[in-house]
Amino acid sequence: MTDTLNPEMQTILELDRVIHEPARLVILTVCSSAEEVEFKFLETTTGLSKGNLSSHTSKLEQAGYLEVVKAFRGKIPVTSFKITKTGKAALASYWTALRDAIPNT
Amino acid sequence: MTDTLNPEMQTILELDRVIHEPARLVILTVCSSAEEVEFKFLETTTGLSKGNLSSHTSKLEQAGYLEVVKAFRGKIPVTSFKITKTGKAALASYWTALRDAIPNT
DNA sequence: AAAATCTGGTTTGTATTGCAAACTAGTCTA
DNA sequence: TAGACTAGTTTGCAATACAAACCAGATTTT
Numbered sequence: 001m002t003d004t005l006n007p008e009m010q011t012i013l014e015l016d017r018v019i020h021e022p023a024r025l026v027i028l029t030v031c032s033s034a035e036e037v038e039f040k041f042l043e044t045t046t047g048l049s050k051g052n053l054s055s056h057t058s059k060l061e062q063a064g065y066l067e068v069v070k071a072f073r074g075k076i077p078v079t080s081f082k083i084t085k086t087g088k089a090a091l092a093s094y095w096t097a098l099r100d101a102i103p104n105t
Numbered sequence: 106m107t108d109t110l111n112p113e114m115q116t117i118l119e120l121d122r123v124i125h126e127p128a129r130l131v132i133l134t135v136c137s138s139a140e141e142v143e144f145k146f147l148e149t150t151t152g153l154s155k156g157n158l159s160s161h162t163s164k165l166e167q168a169g170y171l172e173v174v175k176a177f178r179g180k181i182p183v184t185s186f187k188i189t190k191t192g193k194a195a196l197a198s199y200w201t202a203l204r205d206a207i208p209n210t
Numbered sequence: 211a212a213a214a215t216c217t218g219g220t221t222t223g224t225a226t227t228g229c230a231a232a233c234t235a236g237t238c239t240a
Numbered sequence: 241t242a243g244a245c246t247a248g249t250t251t252g253c254a255a256t257a258c259a260a261a262c263c264a265g266a267t268t269t270t
Contacts, residue, residue, distance in 0.1 A: 005150040009131045013151065021228080022125070026114045029208075039248070045110040046118065052229055054249055059227095075237065077247060099207055102200055103134070126257080144219070157258055159220055164256095180266060182218060 008101040018063045019094045023048055023056050028065060028091050031083040036069065039079040057081060065090055113206040123168045124199045128153055128161050133170060133196050136188040141174065144184040162186060170195055 019025055026046055031037050043053055060066040065087030069080040083091070124130055131151055136142050148158055165171040170192030174185040188196070 005131070005135070005152075009134060009151075012127050012131050012134075015127050020125075020127070022117050022120050023228085026110070026117050029114060029117075030110070040246090043248095046114075047110075049230055050248060051231075051250080055228075058249090077236080079248070095207055098203060102204055102207075128257080145217090148218090154259055155219060156221080156260075160257075163220090182265085184219070 011097045012101050015097060016090055016094055018059060018065065019090060021056070023052065024060055025094075027053075027056055027081075028060060028083060028087060031066060031081050032088060032091055036080045036082050039081070042081075060087070063087075063090075116202045117206050120202060121195055121199055123164060123170065124195060126161070128157065129165055130199075132158075132161055132186075133165060133188060133192060136171060136186050137193060137196055141185045141187050144186070147186075165192070168192075168195075 019028060023046070027042060030042065030045070039053065039057070042048070042057075043050060046053070048056070057066060057068065060081075061068050065084060067082045067084055069082060071078050071080065124133060128151070132147060135147065135150070144158065144162070147153070147162075148155060151158070153161070162171060162173065165186075166173050170189060172187045172189055174187060176183050176185065
């Protein structure tokens, strides 16, 4: 029993809270595996409510992790999301931090 | 591009929020690696404020994940924590869920 | 022995969040 | 042209995370 927390635990305390929220982690991870992802797709696949999804994507946009692309399909508005470089990097180091922290048994 | 979220992402959306909070994850993980852990020890090692630490441990107690042991060392009160069976189980399945969700690259 | 200080926490107040219900803006249908 | 549908945003509220303030008692100082 020492007096210092092991480093992995420290990194957990410093995890990026924007990404740590499960809904946003999923959104970002989905976006990281495709060129561009539509709002509607995220809504149906994640099961998040529109409102909830909207605020999480806004937060990810504000953080600079997601780029929001507004377009029309015919006359119908379609909102899509693209992960940014910053977003990719942040996600990667989030996963890395976690991977290092998980007890390996 | 399908219409179903992969299962790992689903489990992320269902993560135990009591454990997901970084402070509590650290507290619980530390407690899982020792018979009994003192408040003071957690305070100094984690760097959490007393108040913050107090409310997180209360929450873990309410969830049935931690047992709180109140005692005296001489005349000084000492509060210690022991992880419960439920707590151990919850922590284990939290880690498992995460391990399964982490992209393996 | 009174006052001040220290120890070990708990409670309170506040700002931030996560969430869905309600709303907005426009399109399609009867 | 009224009503329903699509695609999202905004609003209101309950729950959090956090530290400042507080409390009970032990110890030290004057």
